[in-house]
Amino acid sequence: MKQAVILAAGEGQRLRPFTVTKPKAMLSIAGKPILQYVVEALAQNGIRQIVIVVGYKREQVFDYMGDGEQFGVNIVYITQERQLGTAHALAQAQDAVQNEFLVLPGDNLIRAGTIARFVASQPNAVLVTKIANQARYGVVITEDGRVKDIMEKPKEAKGNTINTSIYAFNRGIFDFIGANLDIPDVLNDLLARGYAISAQETDGLWLDVVYPWDILSLNEAILRQIPPSLGGSVEAGAAVKGLVSVGTDTVIRSGSYIVGPVVIGDNCEIGPNVSILPSTSIGDNVVIASLSEIKNSVIGDDVTIGPGSIIQDSVIDDGCVIKGRFTACSGQAEVRVNDDYHLLATVGAMLGAGCHLESSVVAQPGVILGNYSQVQSMKMISGRMPDRSLVF
Amino acid sequence: MCGIVGYIGDRQAQSILLNCLSKLEYRGYDSCGIAVTTDGVKVYKDAVRVEKLSKASPRLVGTVGIGHTRWATHGEPSQVNAHPHIDCTGKVAVVHNGIINNYRSLREQLIGEGHKFVSETDTEVIPHLIEKYYDGNLEEAVETALRDVEGSYAIIVLRTDEPKLVFARKDSPLILGLGDRENFIASDVPAILGYTGRVIYLEDGDIGVVTKHDVKIKNDGAKVTRPEHKILWGVEEAQKAGYEHFMLKEIHEQPRVIRNTLGEYTRETDPLADLAVMRDADAGAVLILGCGSSYYAGLLGKYVIEELLGMPVRVEVASEFNYYSHTLARTMAIAITQSGETADTLKAMKKLKETGCRVVAITNVVGSTASRIADQTIYTRAGPEISVLATKTLLAQFMVLYWLALSYSKVDARRLASLFTGLRQLPSKVQQVLDSESKIMECAQYLSKFEHIFFIGRGKNLPVALEGALKLKEAAYVHGEGFAAGEIKHGPLALLSRQTPVIAIVARDNTYEVMLSNIREIKARGSPLIALAEEGDEAIGELADSVIAVPKVDALFSPVVNIVALQLLAYYTAKERGCPIDFPRNLAKSVTVE
Numbered sequence: 001m002k003q004a005v006i007l008a009a010g011e012g013q014r015l016r017p018f019t020v021t022k023p024k025a026m027l028s029i030a031g032k033p034i035l036q037y038v039v040e041a042l043a044q045n046g047i048r049q050i051v052i053v054v055g056y057k058r059e060q061v062f063d064y065m066g067d068g069e070q071f072g073v074n075i076v077y078i079t080q081e082r083q084l085g086t087a088h089a090l091a092q093a094q095d096a097v098q099n100e101f102l103v104l105p106g107d108n109l110i111r112a113g114t115i116a117r118f119v120a121s122q123p124n125a126v127l128v129t130k131i132a133n134q135a136r137y138g139v140v141i142t143e144d145g146r147v148k149d150i151m152e153k154p155k156e157a158k159g160n161t162i163n164t165s166i167y168a169f170n171r172g173i174f175d176f177i178g179a180n181l182d183i184p185d186v187l188n189d190l191l192a193r194g195y196a197i198s199a200q201e202t203d204g205l206w207l208d209v210v211y212p213w214d215i216l217s218l219n220e221a222i223l224r225q226i227p228p229s230l231g232g233s234v235e236a237g238a239a240v241k242g243l244v245s246v247g248t249d250t251v252i253r254s255g256s257y258i259v260g261p262v263v264i265g266d267n268c269e270i271g272p273n274v275s276i277l278p279s280t281s282i283g284d285n286v287v288i289a290s291l292s293e294i295k296n297s298v299i300g301d302d303v304t305i306g307p308g309s310i311i312q313d314s315v316i317d318d319g320c321v322i323k324g325r326f327t328a329c330s331g332q333a334e335v336r337v338n339d340d341y342h343l344l345a346t347v348g349a350m351l352g353a354g355c356h357l358e359s360s361v362v363a364q365p366g367v368i369l370g371n372y373s374q375v376q377s378m379k380m381i382s383g384r385m386p387d388r389s390l391v392f
Numbered sequence: 393m394c395g396i397v398g399y400i401g402d403r404q405a406q407s408i409l410l411n412c413l414s415k416l417e418y419r420g421y422d423s424c425g426i427a428v429t430t431d432g433v434k435v436y437k438d439a440v441r442v443e444k445l446s447k448a449s450p451r452l453v454g455t456v457g458i459g460h461t462r463w464a465t466h467g468e469p470s471q472v473n474a475h476p477h478i479d480c481t482g483k484v485a486v487v488h489n490g491i492i493n494n495y496r497s498l499r500e501q502l503i504g505e506g507h508k509f510v511s512e513t514d515t516e517v518i519p520h521l522i523e524k525y526y527d528g529n530l531e532e533a534v535e536t537a538l539r540d541v542e543g544s545y546a547i548i549v550l551r552t553d554e555p556k557l558v559f560a561r562k563d564s565p566l567i568l569g570l571g572d573r574e575n576f577i578a579s580d581v582p583a584i585l586g587y588t589g590r591v592i593y594l595e596d597g598d599i600g601v602v603t604k605h606d607v608k609i610k611n612d613g614a615k616v617t618r619p620e621h622k623i624l625w626g627v628e629e630a631q632k633a634g635y636e637h638f639m640l641k642e643i644h645e646q647p648r649v650i651r652n653t654l655g656e657y658t659r660e661t662d663p664l665a666d667l668a669v670m671r672d673a674d675a676g677a678v679l680i681l682g683c684g685s686s687y688y689a690g691l692l693g694k695y696v697i698e699e700l701l702g703m704p705v706r707v708e709v710a711s712e713f714n715y716y717s718h719t720l721a722r723t724m725a726i727a728i729t730q731s732g733e734t735a736d737t738l739k740a741m742k743k744l745k746e747t748g749c750r751v752v753a754i755t756n757v758v759g760s761t762a763s764r765i766a767d768q769t770i771y772t773r774a775g776p777e778i779s780v781l782a783t784k785t786l787l788a789q790f791m792v793l794y795w796l797a798l799s800y801s802k803v804d805a806r807r808l809a810s811l812f813t814g815l816r817q818l819p820s821k822v823q824q825v826l827d828s829e830s831k832i833m834e835c836a837q838y839l840s841k842f843e844h845i846f847f848i849g850r851g852k853n854l855p856v857a858l859e860g861a862l863k864l865k866e867a868a869y870v871h872g873e874g875f876a877a878g879e880i881k882h883g884p885l886a887l888l889s890r891q892t893p894v895i896a897i898v899a900r901d902n903t904y905e906v907m908l909s910n911i912r913e914i915k916a917r918g919s920p921l922i923a924l925a926e927e928g929d930e931a932i933g934e935l936a937d938s939v940i941a942v943p944k945v946d947a948l949f950s951p952v953v954n955i956v957a958l959q960l961l962a963y964y965t966a967k968e969r970g971c972p973i974d975f976p977r978n979l980a981k982s983v984t985v986e
Contacts (some may be wrong), residue, residue: 320818
């Protein structure tokens with residue numbers, strides 16, 4: 001295979017507030033958007049002709065991926081104006097593809113090893129993997145390496161081999177899309193007409209993020225694989241231990257204690273006397289003032305965190321300004337997404353982009369604060385708050 | 393003002409030249425042409441865009457070639473006036489960027505000597521002069537010919553079947569690109585970046601020869617070596633990558649540009665520039681010079697430096713400054729020029745240096761002429777800007793001026809700390825403006841029906857009003873005009889009617905109240921009024937017909953978010969009106985004529 005189509009048009013509505021400003025594929029894990037992991041996995045397997053189907057918030061993709069040169073690939077963009085489904089998305093790319101191509105979702109985090117064998121597959125083929133909790137995914141029933149049936153999110157457990165949504169197709173597939181909106185339906189059509197689809201299994205990394213707190217587990221899984229590096233400076237009296245990656249021009253001031261696995265971006269100012277504990281990712285242009293502790297959290301770009309803050313198991317999106325003594329301790333919480341309630345054992349706060357928090361704000365475990373919200377001093381925030389909330 | 397390119401190597405020159413020319417089109421695009429040689433000189437040129445020429449041209453075989461894309465200064469755009477130009481024998485071909493001031497007398501003289509001219513251009517004298525002096529050595533002929541010439545030039549010359557290109561530079565930009573068994577010559581780096589990242593910047597007075605293996609440069613009769621640079625920006629930055637227009641792409645790059653700029657400046661332990669005079673408020677005023685958008689950046693610099701340092705600043709349009717009668721003894725001048733090649737600004741810089749003034753340049757192009765004249769250069773790190781309209785480079789200029797002012801500011805420590813925090817928020821705030829594009833698009837659809845649109849601002853948002861109007865002119869071909877809000881009632885108010893929408897830029901500073909009354913005045917005349925204001929401003933919401941809301945920032949930084957909103961407004965208005973946008977009629981990116 002020389003070419004791949006990446007479907008990155010989807011919104012990821014359940015990941016709000018983080019997907020209000022960017023598509024799901026552009027969520028940042030350990031300092032890189034999920035889409036970048038996909039592109040890099042392809043490049044490392046020798047696939048450099050890439051078509052990306054974009055839609056929702058596509059400028060975020062254009063701005064970051066550009067024409068792919070930076071990642072050693074050549075990218076062509078196809079726009080899916082309305083996000084109607086994966087088959088519909090694929091159909092948009094019909095004029096851009098060669099004879100054989102891989103299809104991958106842009107919002108599942110994979111590594112080169114995940115698809116290393118699959119890139120040599122003959123169409124039509126689907127990549128499957130075994131997973132512990134399969135209730136959220138499409139299940140694939142296979143026999144002798146052939147697909148017998150594909151079921152989207154079945155009610156009863158039917159084995160734990162699931163569809164990674166990574167396929168190997170040839171141009172023939174476009175004849176079968178028809179009115180189908182999703183690719184599994186297209187495959188079931190193929191099967192019904194007696195066509196063979198082979199199934200290959202991988203035990204490589206394949207991670208999905210559906211809810212805001214999933215970002216933390218993906219972050220932790222990936223951070224373990226990032227080699228240490230020092231692009232900035234570490235003042236005397238600061239300690240850096242384990243797998244820690246520090247970006248260019250970042251300063252770690254005295255008395256700070258950084259324990260890996262941790263990734264810190266460029267041009268940050270950490271400390272003095274700041275503890276960053278595993279597994280934490282910090283973006284670019286971030287300031288964390290003295291006597292703060294950040295543990296197992298994901299902090300975006302351009303964030304300022306005031307002194308004496310405690311942040312655990314939390315996700316803070318780009319551009320937040322948080323004055324001193326912000327407390328987001330971890331704890332048990334019941335979090336609502338759409339009409340479902342999820343019980344989480346350890347979760348902190350999830351703050352959308354551009355929030356302004358005055359000093360001494362306390363965040364209840366599991367709080368989701370919408371983008372561009374403002375919170376006055378000494379307030380407690382809890383539950384789920386919409387974008388542009390004002391807490392006085 | 394034009395773009396020129398030359399190639400010599402093992403490959404066929406034609407497609408390489410056309411490819412490079414397409415990247416040079418922002419320098420001029422009313423006509424273009426190429427000439428190649430191996431077995432005679434073959435020329436193909438026309439008054440069309442490069443893409444059209446590529447499709448129409450026959451296959452020209454040759455591994456040595458030159459190319460040109462033109463912005464007419466002498467002679468209207470036409471096939472016969474397009475470059476390359478040749479001599480009577482058709483053996484010498486020349487491409488030229490610049491202006492030959494004494495071309496008329498040279499032309500008369502050459503005609504008297506029997507030469508035949510076909511075009512109206514000044515350039516055509518050059519191949520004929522070379523023909524006249526040619527005696528077996530092309531370099532010597534070019535050198536002698538150039539002694540007769542007065543004016544500015546960057547030229548590349550080829551002669552039939554000779555495996556070399558001769559080049560010369562005087563007051564027009566020219567660079568060399570070094571490859572493997574091949575070499576390039578071009579007006580600027582993006583033209584050849586697809587082929588090589590190794591570049592040599594030529595100096596004024598350089599004249600030399602390029603073969604496929606080496607480069608020889610002379611200056612003033614003596615052999616010189618020029619250092620090789622490795623270019624760090626990739627070709628990607630010079631391509632649209634998903635966006636429909638370079639202008640929109642470059643507007644979207646602004647958060648990253650701000651972040652990079654801040655990164656670079658915070659890294660420096662010493663201040664950005666040694667502006668000793670700025671420490672001492674008793675010193676003479678600082679002078680800032682610029683043209684077009686750079687002049688508006690300078691105007692913002694004035695308000696910001698005066699506010700933070702309490703020292704007087706004077707801002708002048710460079711082309712006018714050059715004709716002022718007084719001789720000033722200025723202590724320091726800041727010259728702002730995106731390309732570093734703006735003729736008006738360079739002339740002013742040279743004039744100031746002669747009076748003993750210290751000159752600091754703010755420019756986006758490393759190694760540009762401005763950086764060579766100035767005592768000190770501060771580079772904006774915006775990457776190449778392909779759209780003729782200045783967007784990210786202007787914002788980067790804003791950032792330099794903010795940083796300079798903050799480094800020397802005299803405000804109290806607490807305010808200063810708060811300002812630095814605010815500065816770090818800017819990438820995010822600008823991104824927020826970009827994320828609210830759809831609202832600005834609606835406003836643009838409304839505005840696209842009008843032919844006259846006025847922009848008003850006060851204080852540091854006056855340059856924003858002026859720049860917003862300029863962007864609208866350039867992008868949408870609409871008569872946008874910026875005014876100081878206080879000046880409207882002294883005349884321009886007579887122009888207002890229902891057919892003249894007014895865009896009022898309202899900042900939460902000491903101009904806020906008086907802007908509200910200006911808005912009431914305008915509403916009383918029936919003009920549609922659109923306010924550009926901080927989100928959540930209810931007073932404005934009630935007064936204005938519609939509001940473009942920008943995120944809350946410290947009033948000092950309001951110009952940053954405001955100008956991004958106006959850039960988008962200009963872009964979408966232009967799109968609605970079906971304008972080409974990136975390469976407007978009659979304009980060129982780097983104005984190297986006065």
